[in-house]
Amino acid sequence: MNNRAELRSLIETANQTVLKTFQDSRPVWFDVRPAIEALPGMTRDTILHAGPPIEWSRMCEPQRSGVICAALFEGLADSESEAVAKIEAGDICLAPCHEHGAVGGMAGITSASSALAMVRDEASGAVGCSQLYQGPRGQLRSRDDYDREAARQWRWLAEVLGPVLQAAVRASGGIDVKHITAKALQMGDECHNRNSAASALLLMEILPWALRARMDPASLRDSLAYLTGAEQFSLCVSMAAAKATADAASGVPHSTIVTTLSRNGTDFGIRVSGLGDTWFTAPANEVDGLLFSAEWNADDTVPDMGDSAIMETVGLGGHVQAAAPVLQQFVGGSFQRAVQLTEEMRQITVGALQDYRIPNLDFAPAPAATDIRHVVRTGTTPIIDTAIAHRKGGVIGAGQTRAPLDCFKKALRAFFDTYVPATEP
Amino acid sequence: MNNRAELRSLIETANQTVLKTFQDSRPVWFDVRPAIEALPGMTRDTILHAGPPIEWSRMCEPQRSGVICAALFEGLADSESEAVAKIEAGDICLAPCHEHGAVGGMAGITSASSALAMVRDEASGAVGCSQLYQGPRGQLRSRDDYDREAARQWRWLAEVLGPVLQAAVRASGGIDVKHITAKALQMGDECHNRNSAASALLLMEILPWALRARMDPASLRDSLAYLTGAEQFSLCVSMAAAKATADAASGVPHSTIVTTLSRNGTDFGIRVSGLGDTWFTAPANEVDGLLFSAEWNADDTVPDMGDSAIMETVGLGGHVQAAAPVLQQFVGGSFQRAVQLTEEMRQITVGALQDYRIPNLDFAPAPAATDIRHVVRTGTTPIIDTAIAHRKGGVIGAGQTRAPLDCFKKALRAFFDTYVPATEP
Numbered sequence: 130m131n132n133r134a135e136l137r138s139l140i141e142t143a144n145q146t147v148l149k150t151f152q153d154s155r156p157v158w159f160d161v162r163p164a165i166e167a168l169p170g171m172t173r174d175t176i177l178h179a180g181p182p183i184e185w186s187r188m189c190e191p192q193r194s195g196v197i198c199a200a201l202f203e204g205l206a207d208s209e210s211e212a213v214a215k216i217e218a219g220d221i222c223l224a225p226c227h228e229h230g231a232v233g234g235m236a237g238i239t240s241a242s243s244a245l246a247m248v249r250d251e252a253s254g255a256v257g258c259s260q261l262y263q264g265p266r267g268q269l270r271s272r273d274d275y276d277r278e279a280a281r282q283w284r285w286l287a288e289v290l291g292p293v294l295q296a297a298v299r300a301s302g303g304i305d306v307k308h309i310t311a312k313a314l315q316m317g318d319e320c321h322n323r324n325s326a327a328s329a330l331l332l333m334e335i336l337p338w339a340l341r342a343r344m345d346p347a348s349l350r351d352s353l354a355y356l357t358g359a360e361q362f363s364l365c366v367s368m369a370a371a372k373a374t375a376d377a378a379s380g381v382p383h384s385t386i387v388t389t390l391s392r393n394g395t396d397f398g399i400r401v402s403g404l405g406d407t408w409f410t411a412p413a414n415e416v417d418g419l420l421f422s423a424e425w426n427a428d429d430t431v432p433d434m435g436d437s438a439i440m441e442t443v444g445l446g447g448h449v450q451a452a453a454p455v456l457q458q459f460v461g462g463s464f465q466r467a468v469q470l471t472e473e474m475r476q477i478t479v480g481a482l483q484d485y486r487i488p489n490l491d492f493a494p495a496p497a498a499t500d501i502r503h504v505v506r507t508g509t510t511p512i513i514d515t516a517i518a519h520r521k522g523g524v525i526g527a528g529q530t531r532a533p534l535d536c537f538k539k540a541l542r543a544f545f546d547t548y549v550p551a552t553e554p
Numbered sequence: 555m556n557n558r559a560e561l562r563s564l565i566e567t568a569n570q571t572v573l574k575t576f577q578d579s580r581p582v583w584f585d586v587r588p589a590i591e592a593l594p595g596m597t598r599d600t601i602l603h604a605g606p607p608i609e610w611s612r613m614c615e616p617q618r619s620g621v622i623c624a625a626l627f628e629g630l631a632d633s634e635s636e637a638v639a640k641i642e643a644g645d646i647c648l649a650p651c652h653e654h655g656a657v658g659g660m661a662g663i664t665s666a667s668s669a670l671a672m673v674r675d676e677a678s679g680a681v682g683c684s685q686l687y688q689g690p691r692g693q694l695r696s697r698d699d700y701d702r703e704a705a706r707q708w709r710w711l712a713e714v715l716g717p718v719l720q721a722a723v724r725a726s727g728g729i730d731v732k733h734i735t736a737k738a739l740q741m742g743d744e745c746h747n748r749n750s751a752a753s754a755l756l757l758m759e760i761l762p763w764a765l766r767a768r769m770d771p772a773s774l775r776d777s778l779a780y781l782t783g784a785e786q787f788s789l790c791v792s793m794a795a796a797k798a799t800a801d802a803a804s805g806v807p808h809s810t811i812v813t814t815l816s817r818n819g820t821d822f823g824i825r826v827s828g829l830g831d832t833w834f835t836a837p838a839n840e841v842d843g844l845l846f847s848a849e850w851n852a853d854d855t856v857p858d859m860g861d862s863a864i865m866e867t868v869g870l871g872g873h874v875q876a877a878a879p880v881l882q883q884f885v886g887g888s889f890q891r892a893v894q895l896t897e898e899m900r901q902i903t904v905g906a907l908q909d910y911r912i913p914n915l916d917f918a919p920a921p922a923a924t925d926i927r928h929v930v931r932t933g934t935t936p937i938i939d940t941a942i943a944h945r946k947g948g949v950i951g952a953g954q955t956r957a958p959l960d961c962f963k964k965a966l967r968a969f970f971d972t973y974v975p976a977t978e979p
Contacts, residue, residue: 315880316741316751317913326741329754333782336761340775350765357758454913455740464916488742488879489914491889 136383136548140403140502143384147402148480148498150378151443155251156370157303161295163287165241167258168229172241174205177226179237179436180393181408185216185223189394189431191522195238196223198275202283203240227391228406231258232372232436234364235518236394243283244291248306248369250377257372259365259436261286261294264355274523293352296342297335304334306370307484309363310445314495315488319453320367321437321446322514322527327363332356364437371439380405385544386479387499390442390511390532394434394518399536401501404543411535416517418528419459431520433530438513444482444497447512447529448474452487456514459528464489470512471496477503477511501544504537561808561973565828565927568809572827573905573923575803576868580676581795582728586720588712590666592683593654597666599630602651604662604861605818606833610641610648614819614856616947620663621648623700627708628665652816653831656683657797657861659789660943661819668708669716673731673794675802682797684790684861686711686719689780699948710776718777721767722760729759731795732909734788735870739920740913744878745792746862746871747939747952752788757781789862796864805830810969811904812924815867815936815957819859819943824961826926829968836960841942843953844884856945858955863938869907869922872937872954873899877912877920881939884953889914895937896921902928902936926969929962 164171171177176199178192185193197212205221206212215221226233233239237260245258263282298304309330316326332353339349356362379388384402391398396410413432420426440446450456451471454464471487474496481494504510510532517526589596596602601624603617610618622637630646631637640646651658658664662685670683688707723729734755741751757778764774781787804813809827816823821835838857845851865871875881876896879889896912899921906919929935935957942951 312750316743318741325737326751326754329751329758333754333757336782337775337779340778350762353765354762357761454916458917464914489889491879492883 139383140385143381143403144386144479144498144500146381147378147384147386147388150253151374151497152480152482152484153252154307154374154377156248156306156373157251158246158248158298158306158366158369159303160247161244161261161291161298162247163241163291164231164239164243164245164258167245167247168231170229172222173203174220175222175224175241176200177224177229177231177233177237177239178393179226179233179235179434180391181396181398181410182225183393183395187395189434190520191431191434191518192236192238192394194522195236198279199238199240201275202280203242225391226436227389230256230372230376232368232439233260234262234368234437235435235516235524236522237436242287244287246294246366246369248366248373250373253377255373255377257369257374257376259369259372261290262359262362262365264359289348290352290355293339293342293344293348294335296344297339300338300342301335304331306366309334310367310370311484311486313363314449314452314485317453317455319446319449319456319514321364321440322456322459322516323453324363324367325360327367328360331363331366367445368437368439371443371445374443375439378402383548385501387442387501390438390513391436392433392438394431397433397533397536399532399540401540401544404540404547407543409536409540409543411533411539414530414533416515416526416528416530417460418517418526420517420526422525425519425525429519429525431518433513433515434518435515437515438532441511441513442499444478444485444495446514448478448497449485449487449495450512450514451489454489473509474512476507477509479503501537501540504534505541508534510534510537564808565810568806568828569811569904569923569925571806572803572809572811572813575678576799576922577905577907577909578677579732579799579802581673581731581798582676583671583673583723583731583791583794584728585672586669586686586716586723587672588666588716589656589664589668589670589683592670592672593656595654597647598628599645600647600649600666601625602649602654602656602658602662602664603818604651604658604660604859605816606821606823606835607650607653608818608820612820614859615945616856616859616943617661617663617819619947620661623704624663624665626700627705628667650816651861652814655681655797655801657793657864658685659687659793659862660860660941660949661947662861667712669712671719671791671794673791673798675798678802680798680802682794682799682801684794684797686715687784687787687790689784714773715777715780718764718767718769718773719760721769722764725763725767726760729756731791734759735792735795736909736911738788739874739877739910742878742880744871744874744881744939746789746865747881747884747941748878749788749792750785752792753785756788756791792870793862793864796868796870799868800864803827808973810926812867812926815863815938816861817858817863819856822858822958822961824957824965826965826969829965829972832968834961834965834968836958836964839955839958841940841951841953841955842885843942843951845942845951847950850944850950854944854950856943858938858940859943860940862940863957866936866938867924869903869910869920871939873903873922874910874912874920875937875939876914879914898934899937901932902934926962926965929959930966933959935959935962
């Protein structure tokens with residue numbers, strides 16, 4: 130009993146440490162670099178994907194197709210069959226973005242030459258990276274699409290947009306992502322499915338620096354025109370920021386706070402601060418939402434996919450649903466429903482972010498730091514705002530889903546396996 | 555009694571016509587030109603001001619100071635005393651912006667060379683104009699400030715920003731203001747005191763065109779840098795759009811709908827569709843709000859001033875307060891208070907704008923078309939979001955106020971004087 134009380138006390142202290150790391154985090158977008166330069170442990174023959182680790186044979190179709198395209202793009206194989214053979218032989222290495230300091234939206238395919246936004250949490254020094262938003266043109270649908278246009282778009286991101294953003298961001302001395310996030314929450318974004326405000330604010334921040342950079346005028350014009358039309362652009366920067374914050378909060382002994390929520394279209398995986406790098410997985414749920422065209426139906430979709438749930442991990446996205454009632458239009462909800470979801474998230478979190486306020490809740494702070502104990506006790510899992518992927522790849526809708534409860538149950542069991550013996554001699 | 559019923563029926567029909575004009579309005583920003591070219595009846599020796607007509611002797615201090623500075627700026631006088639003498643002699647003409655197809659924020663000082671945003675309501679053909687947002691540097695505080703920097707800023711607006719925007723807007727073929735307004739309402743703007751979203755969206759719309767225009771690179775860079783820092787910029791375009799809409803709705807016989815709400819710092823004036831160009835005035839109220847620095851107190855302020863209440867005239871600003879709960883921070887209010895204000899405005903309006911939705915009210919449309927009968931019957935007058943002016947000029951705060959009830963009472967009396975004899979033989 131005494132040991133139980135002691136453990137509880139250790140947990141509370143550890144969780145407050147994690148919460149404080151979330152609160153104190155000061156993410157600054159400081160660079161754009163190719164993955165091979167940006168990511169620790171990255172190699173030319175590594176291809177990263179979203180979600181927890183997964184064997185090639187269990188990978189969902191869009192992720193497999195993305196990996197093959199990346200192998201072709203990087204010159205690791207000359208044909209689809211050669212790519213598959215090399216993957217199966219282990220000559221092409223697959224690994225989660227999350228295990229290389231990165232996060233990737235949807236399939237999350239990140240290879241050596243992918244241009245990445247790099248964000249540093251100035252409070253902790255932790256760095257998070259994310260592939261640049263690939264735009265509607267980059268919405269890979271199939272191998273044919275790859276041959277037709279995705280390869281061109283990837284090259285453009287690496288060779289045109291990447292260098293323009295690199296020059297602008299470096300010249301700026303760093304873009305304060307926390308400031309933009311706080312403002313965006315007052316402008317109808319929850320910074321996962323809705324990024325209209327943050328994308329505009331980000332563009333306005335970098336514009337003066339981009340104009341001053343010594344860039345080829347056509348590249349500059351193309352890049353800025355692309356950004357003015359890319360309402361979801363800021364998500365890649367927000368995700369990199371959230372990754373830096375979450376990594377800074379990882380590895381705090383005894384903490385029961387979630388530091389990763391992530392999906393690969395097959396499994397949903399979580400990691401917990403006090404349990405280090407261990408993944409706890411369960412089958413990914415389907416996404417409830419709206420498909421953007423009548424040509425598709427539920428059979429065309431894959432389950433929940435992408436590292437973008439890093440936003441919910443740090444208390445944004447679904448956690449601040451009340452800030453973005455517009456998103457309820459995807460799920461036939463209402464303003465009241467949005468408010469209710471944020472209040473629900475308060476039941477499974479241990480604190481709130483004073484810098485991130487929700488005007489529609491009279492400026493109440495965003496609920497943050499999800500505690501696996503609260504999730505298991507209440508049976509309420511994080512609500513995830515997310516896009517919906519076509520099973521051949523590409524974004525075809527948007528909506529909401531839940532993290533599966535089993536991940537949290539497994540993690541809580543492991544937590545007691547890890548910590549209870551140590552406190553009961 | 556029969557005649558009363560007949561009049562009531564004529565009023566209802568006329569008011570529906572006005573409401574439909576508001577609803578159908580499709581404002582497009584199509585040009586930027588100097589006032590002398592843009593405004594009907596404008597002359598080199600005319601200086602326009604905000605609000606209803608007012609004699610020089612009754613003008614509030616910031617407006618008088620603005621008029622004198624404009625006279626010096628336009629070369630109409632070489633000294634303050636010469637300017638005053640010419641104004642008193644009628645050699646310099648003063649007139650309301652509103653009577654020349656324009657609107658002006660705060661003091662509203664508009665002279666021949668002022669660069670104006672020009673917006674056309676494509677549904678009616680009506681054109682509205684507004685001086686460009688003058689920026690913090692242009693916040694005229696005193697004659698000293700004028701000599702030191704306001705004159706330079708005015709010149710920059712006329713000679714640099716004006717031409718850059720002219721080139722960009724012309725190249726674009728016209729910027730759809732309605733689309734931007736609708737989006738901004740989903741992003742926390744009410745499009746009067748808060749314009750952060752609309753300003754960003756507007757910049758994103760014109761940016762690709764500005765980059766393509768054959769402009770001097772330094773002018774372009776300066777202009778874009780200015781716009782990225784000007785969160786209130788879009789108000790001048792929104793006001794020009796609202797002016798076009800309101801003018802299109804003016805002069806409908808029998809209509810009891812307000813088509814002008816405006817203030818000159820001394821008087822609040824309204825005009826009513828069925829009563830043409832006649833002004834009905836009452837003393838302007840003080841503004842309840844927050845001053846931006848502790849150096850000022852209530853003694854430094856002037857009463858409600860500016861043509862910006864054209865936004866409330868067409869159903870935005872205070873009418874959609876619920877869309878911008880952030881503004882309640884200026885007045886110590888709450889989200890509920892913001893919602894309540896919008897619901898209050900429903901009591902004095904005859905309809906709503908289906909294209910302008912408020913997410914926080916489950917996408918309810920904006921209440922619009924204020925009926926002087928409802929105002930007098932309920933005693934509820936329009937709530938006006940507004941900036942607060944220093945008595946020496948310059949914006950020093952922001953908050954809310956009410957239109958004075960007496961304007962509406964006078965207008966209703968005049969309405970019956972005009973229409974009842976005609977229906978009671």
